[in-house]
Amino acid sequence: MNYTLHQLMVFLKITQTKSITKAAGELHLTQPAVSIQLKNFQDQFDIPLTEVIGRKLYVTEFGHEVARSAEKILNEVHAITYKTLAHKGQLTGKLKISIVSTAKYVMPYFLTDFMHEHPGIDLLMDVTNKAKVIESLENNEVDFSLVSVLPEKLQIENVELMQNRLYLVGNGERKFEKTVYDNHIFEELPLIYRENGSGTRYTMEKFIAQNNIPVRKKMELTSNEAVKQAVIAGLGYSIMPLIGIKNELNLSSLQIIPVKGFPIKSVWNLIWLKNKNFSPVAMAYLTSIKQEKSNIIREKFSWFDSF
CATH class of the missing domain: 1.10.10.10 (Winged helix-like DNA-binding domain superfamily/Winged helix DNA-binding domain)
Structure with a gap:
């Protein structure tokens, strides 16, 4: 052989x-x-x-x-x-992270400088839905996870990275003349949902229930990109994280519909199991994040406040 x-x-x-x-x-x-x-x-x-x-x-x-x-x-x-x-004196090993699908617009910016500084580290990053992210964390298969909804049944520790904001969005075809609409606007707008297990869907449904909003569920899709393309095509409207629609807003293929009570705000959290024994690589990354997160937000996400 x-x-x-x-x-x-x-x-x-x-x-x-x-x-x-x-x-x-x-x-x-x-x-x-x-x-x-x-x-x-x-x-x-x-x-x-x-x-x-x-x-x-x-x-x-x-x-x-x-x-x-x-x-x-x-x-x-x-x-x-x-x-x-x-x-040779280089930090080496594997850094294992699981993130919810929308976090793919966030997490790379909190990794780039660290990975460039330590070329001996291999990154293993799984992008999936919230349910599978929490499962991988619970099974101790990863060092860290990035979520916008903290798990209720796990003992974890966390570092808050940055704010997450969700808006009601549609494509650019219809003109919305009012400065701010009330919740009755949802009676005429068919909504596109993410799949069960999605953090975005959880936040969206929690807000709808708390505010007793009448909604018309149009369809359910299994990724943020699929929802985005369906909204652009005119198949319906959705409540989407600002972090994933920057380019579409700038190109006017999507628009934010001003509704009272929006945006829905949550926080991106880097989480890990309480009392976890960190590898040298994981400990170095956590130290780096705590020191550099404010600089990263200022340099990479200054556009966030322009919407």
Whole structure:
């Protein structure tokens, strides 16, 4: 056998994503390149590693065994790299973070300088909905999570990063003449919701219930980007975080509809399990965030107050 570390990495990613297309995307390779690597790797085994049934890829039992071994090998290789960098005096290791989908507009700015300062650190960041973010935190699979709604049943500690504001938005076609509308405007505007488990949906529904707002639910979509595109296309209106619609507002493809009681305000919180034993990397990041968050907000989010 003469398989390479690259083939092990490609095969492991395929087993994790259950898809050659998704594996190619996450590895920043073309789909044909991943398929070739899988074929070359498979050719070294007499037992199938994967099988395709009805155009869907499945990993065989033997494939899962090989994947577990591949993961161990790659972890050892990473460990050698970390030790080499550590001997050079560099901070090394993995920083693992899970964030809610809307936080993808926030979190990178609170990581960039730290990652540039410590090139020996590998970042693993999972972008998903609130329910899965809290699950990964509860299972101690990550160092930190970024949420706008604090979990009620977990003992956590937190650092407040910046304010989150949600507005009622629509596309640019209809003209809204009033300076401020009352809640009756919702009777004529069909609303597009995020899916259950979304922090944005939780905040939106809590506000609607507290203010006894009559709403017309039009549809439910599973990502902030999907909601945004549906609103731009004229399929309805939605309550959306300002952080994710800056460019669309500047281009006038979206508009904020002025309604009494808006914006809905919450806070982006970096959270972690109480009494968590931090790795040196996680501790360094937390120290950096506490020291630099005000500078980051001032430099990267000064536009926030112009809406």
